[in-house]
Amino acid sequence: MAGSEAAWQLAERGHRVQLVEMRPEKKSEAHKTGDFAELVCSNSLRGADLKNAVGLLKEEMRRLGSLVMRSADRNAVPGGGALVVDREGFSKFITEAIRSHPLIEVVNEEVTELDAAPGSPLLIATGPLTSPALAERIARLTGSEYLYFYDSIAPIVEADSIDRDIAFRASRYDKGEADYLNCPMNREEYEAFVAALLAAEKVPTKDFERPQFFEGCLPVEVMAERGRDTLAFGPMKPVGLIDPRTGKRPHAVVQLRQDDLHATLYNMVGFQTRMKYPEQQRVFRMIPGLERAEFVRLGSMHRNTFINAPRLLSPRLELKSRPGIYFAGQMIGVEGYVESAAMGLYAGLVLAEFLAGRELPAPPPDTALGALVRHISEASGQDFQPMNVNFGLMEIPPPYRRKERRLDLARHALDRLENWARQAGVGGTAAPARLAAEASA
Numbered sequence: 368m369a370g371s372e373a374a375w376q377l378a379e380r381g382h383r384v385q386l387v388e389m390r391p392e393k394k395s396e397a398h399k400t401g402d403f404a405e406l407v408c409s410n411s412l413r414g415a416d417l418k419n420a421v422g423l424l425k426e427e428m429r430r431l432g433s434l435v436m437r438s439a440d441r442n443a444v445p446g447g448g449a450l451v452v453d454r455e456g457f458s459k460f461i462t463e464a465i466r467s468h469p470l471i472e473v474v475n476e477e478v479t480e481l482d483a484a485p486g487s488p489l490l491i492a493t494g495p496l497t498s499p500a501l502a503e504r505i506a507r508l509t510g511s512e513y514l515y516f517y518d519s520i521a522p523i524v525e526a527d528s529i530d531r532d533i534a535f536r537a538s539r540y541d542k543g544e545a546d547y548l549n550c551p552m553n554r555e556e557y558e559a560f561v562a563a564l565l566a567a568e569k570v571p572t573k574d575f576e577r578p579q580f581f582e583g584c585l586p587v588e589v590m591a592e593r594g595r596d597t598l599a600f601g602p603m604k605p606v607g608l609i610d611p612r613t614g615k616r617p618h619a620v621v622q623l624r625q626d627d628l629h630a631t632l633y634n635m636v637g638f639q640t641r642m643k644y645p646e647q648q649r650v651f652r653m654i655p656g657l658e659r660a661e662f663v664r665l666g667s668m669h670r671n672t673f674i675n676a677p678r679l680l681s682p683r684l685e686l687k688s689r690p691g692i693y694f695a696g697q698m699i700g701v702e703g704y705v706e707s708a709a710m711g712l713y714a715g716l717v718l719a720e721f722l723a724g725r726e727l728p729a730p731p732p733d734t735a736l737g738a739l740v741r742h743i744s745e746a747s748g749q750d751f752q753p754m755n756v757n758f759g760l761m762e763i764p765p766p767y768r769r770k771e772r773r774l775d776l777a778r779h780a781l782d783r784l785e786n787w788a789r790q791a792g793v794g795g796t797a798a799p800a801r802l803a804a805e806a807s808a
């Protein structure tokens with residue numbers, strides 16, 4: 368996804384690109400074909416509506432002349448509120464565009480070394496299933512402590528969907544700032560919750576994903592399997608917390624930690640899980656204070672190669688310790704087809720500007736693209752985890768903060784994006800004009 372989009376953006380701006388892809392000779396555990404932009408699982412590019420952050424990101428990509436979006440729109444199949452594509456047609460269109468571009472040379476081989484010719488920037492966009500030999504090479508480059516092979520994602524809840532009459536603000540023993548919201552449970556509530564966790568349907572593990580969980584980062588249901596009280600002595604321990612409603616220490620607590628600058632999102636601390644998404648919503652809404660919780664992200668644990676981008680990369684995706692080497696796609700800590708392609712598009716623009724002797728300014732943080740760039744460059748590097756695009760990452764001007772104003776927010780973001788692109792001189796390539804011509808033909 369990211370590699371195809373970056374190559375296209377560069378080539379359309381007049382730069383020669385060598386695109387190195389190991390398939391079809393060597394396939395990852397999930398890819399099946401030799402085509403570019405293969406969708407390894409679902410054929411949905413998620414919400415189409417502009418009131419939805421991923422819908423906005425897709426529209427921003429269209430306005431920047433995205434090849435992935437052009438193919439998605441041409442290969443759309445009915446999908447309700449989502450942009451769903453014919454997977455074969457989608458990848459074939461992109462493969463043909465890349466293979467027939469006069470400025471793109473495709474080389475089919477596995478990359479195991481990272482040597483670029485002097486003056487030629489190197490972009491690594493080998494995705495969540497980067498081949499082991501290359502992953503090892505990247506670990507040597509970045510330091511192995513900054514390269515991860517699994518993500519372990521805890522759900523994130525919208526702040527205004529948390530019942531503040533129940534969830535109380537405190538940190539253990541009143542130490543430091545009261546940064547946490549605590550959802551208290553009595554013994555009966557705790558036991559019913561643990562029983563629901565154990566009974567819930569889990570996502571089956573694929574062969575190549577045989578769980579190798581770290582002890583410090585176990586799925587919450589695996590902890591529950593180890594004994595009825597394991598969670599109450601682990602992430603749900605109530606020590607140092609007094610529930611102001613009862614004046615007593617609860618039997619257990621679920622702690623929620625602020626997850627974004629504006630405190631619009633809260634992260635469920637230690638609640639990484641492999642429960643199926645509908646099950647997570649059902650079980651987590653049993654938690655007192657979260658009965659009406661709206662989740663912007665649900666928990667997951669995947670095989671996923673990614674780097675600690677906030678520690679390693681500049682906002683222009685360049686490795687701080689090795690100028691000339693850039694990263695894009697899911698491996699920089701975004702999650703999802705659209706987000707990966709968006710980071711490829713951005714990398715293509717960054718490199719095109721660099722090759723023209725200029726520096727691309729970061730996209731504004733009140734656009735979906737800018738929000739993602741800010742996430743990967745400014746999030747805390749301490750327990751960095753991949754993220755889908757969502758409004759909580761965006762800097763939302765006060766007039767647009769209410770949910771009912773999402774469409775106005777999207778219009779504002781699109782204006783800001785177009786201004787930025789115009790000023791930076793990276794407005795859409797010929798693609799949108801061609802698109803219009805295609806549409807009328």
Ligand SMILES: Cc1cc2nc3c(=O)[nH]c(=O)nc-3n(C[C@H](O)[C@H](O)[C@H](O)COP(=O)(O)OP(=O)(O)OC[C@H]3O[C@@H](n4cnc5c(N)ncnc54)[C@H](O)[C@@H]3O)c2cc1C
Nearest residue numbers: 368369389408409477478493494498501696697703704707
């Ligand atoms: C099993 C699985 C299922 C997923 N399901 C979904 C989903 O349903 N919806 C969703 O939105 N996201 C999903 N994702 C997440 C993510 O969006 C996709 O993986 C997306 O394709 C990532 O885009 P990318 O460009 O970063 O990497 P990719 O699209 O994987 O592209 C990386 C490319 O690099 C090649 N490559 C790897 N190593 C080398 C090497 N050493 N030399 C040369 N080439 C190499 C690969 O063959 C591949 O073509 C899934 C991820 C996985 C692992």
